[in-house]
Amino acid sequence: MLDRKFILENADIVKLNCTNRNVHVDLDRFVELETRRREMQAEVEQLNRQANEVSKSIGKTKDPAEREARKEEGRRLREQTNERRTELDELSAELDAIHGSIPNMSHPEAPVGEDDKSNLEIARGITPVPQFDFQPLDHVELAEKLDLVDFEAGGRVAGHGFYFLKNEAVLLELALQRYAIEVLMAEGFTPMTTPDLALNSVLEGTGYIPRGPETQIYSIANTELSLVATAEIPLGGLLAGQTVDDEQLPMKVCGISHCFRTEAGAHGRATRGLYRVHQFTKVEMFAFTTPEQSDAMLEELRGLECRIFDGLGVPYRVVDTATGDLGGPAYRKYDLEAWMPGRGDYGEVTSTSNCTDYQARRLNIRYRTKGEKGTKLLHTLNGTAVAISRAMIAVLENYQQADGSVIVPEVLRPMVGKEKIEPRG
C-alpha cells in the first residue's frame, strides 16, 4: 500500500496514476474519509488522555469518597472513549478497503497505456528465432511423441490443468532448477526451498487476495492458510515484521517452490498444454534493498533473467510493462517473452518487478541505518529465474528436430545425462 499521508498530500498525482493503471478507485472518498479519520483519532486520543489522567490520580487519592467519585468519572470517560473509538473503527474499515485497492505509484519511464498492448519491447535475446525447414510441432505434440507429459492422468487425479511429468521431462525439470540455482548462487543469492503454504496475512502483505470471486489462490479449508501462487509470497514473508541493519542490504535470496493458481476466469485463454496450469515449479529471485538500491536491482534481476535464457539458447524479447498491466504492487515491471514455435508467438516466461515500499509497508519490513535514529521501510523486488512449465515449452519447441527428437540445451546436458531426447521405440 501507499503511505496515507502521501496520498492525502498528493491526491492529484495518485488519482492520475490510478487512471494510467486502469484501476478504478474512489480517491475523493478516500481523502474525505482519511481527513475525518484524523480528526476522530485526535478526539479519541484526547478523551483517552483524560481518562488516563483520572485513572492515574486514583492511585494517589487516599480519601475513599473522593476515590469513588473519581472512579465514576473514569467509567464515564472510558465509555465515551469507547463509543467514539467504535465509530472510528467503522470508518477505518471502509477507509482500509479503499486504501488496499490503491495501486503502487509507477516509474516515470514506464510506458503509459491501459493494457498489455502498450507494453514496450526494449531488447531481444542473443539466440535467433529458429527457422525450421519442416512444420514445427507444439510442446503438447512433442511431449506425446516423446512420452514426457501425461495430461490425461493429471486430469484423472486432480482435474483439468494438472499433469504428470515423465521420463526426461523430470530430468529437465530438475536440470532447469539446478541450472538457475547455480547461476544465482554465483551472484550472491541465498537459495531456499520455501513453504508451499502461507498465512493469508502474508498473501495480503505481498499483494495477493486469498479469497473472493476473482482470486487466483487456493485456500485451505478451516485454516488461515493458502497454497502459494509463487515463492514471492513466502520470500516476502521471510522478513515480515522485522527490522534489519542497512549493512545487510541488498539481501538477495532465491526460492524454489511449487506454485498453485486457480486461473479463475482464464478459461479458453492460451490454456493448451503446460502454458496455463494449476500447479508448476518455479525458481524465484527476491531482493530486499534500500530505496536507493532498488532501481539498479531491478536491472540486475532483469539481466539475470536474460542470462539464464541466453544460456538456455532460447530466443526471447524483453518487454517494459505498461502502467495498465502492472498489477497492484509493481512500480516497474519487465517481462521476458520466449519465442514459442508451436504457438508461432511469444509467450511470457519471466516477470521481474520493483515493488518499492508497497509490499514492505503492509508486511512491515524496515531497515535501520547505523548512526541514524528511527527506521525506514525497505524496498522489495522479485523476478522469475525459471518457471519450469513455461521454460519447458520454450525448450522443447525451440530445440525440436525434423525427426521429432529434441536436442537438450548444452547447459542442461550434465543433469539430463543425454544430448537428445528421442521418441521411444
Next chain:
RNA sequence: GGAGAGGUGGCUGAGUGGUCGAAAGCGCGGGUUUGCUAAACCCGUGAGGGCGCAAGUCCUCCGCAGGUUCGAAUCCUGUCCUCUCCGCCA
C-alpha cells in the same frame, strides 16, 4: 497427538494491579582522561503514529486477539510460536 515450561527493548534479564515505556547488565552513540589503541569514568540511548517551524507534547506498543477493572507487562479466556519429555512418523 499427550504432558510440562516459557514468550518483556538490539541482546541477556528483573518486574504478579496504580508514579512502569518498563530495573540492572551488555551493546551502541557522545564526552573526560590518555603518545596511539585499550581500560576506567561521566552523559545519553526502543519503535510507530498525531499536532507543532521548533523546543516539545499527546496516543499506541511487554507474542497476537479478546475479557475483567477507573486503571493490566502483571488477573482471566482463546490463539500462535519456542523449548523439554513421551507417542507417532518420512
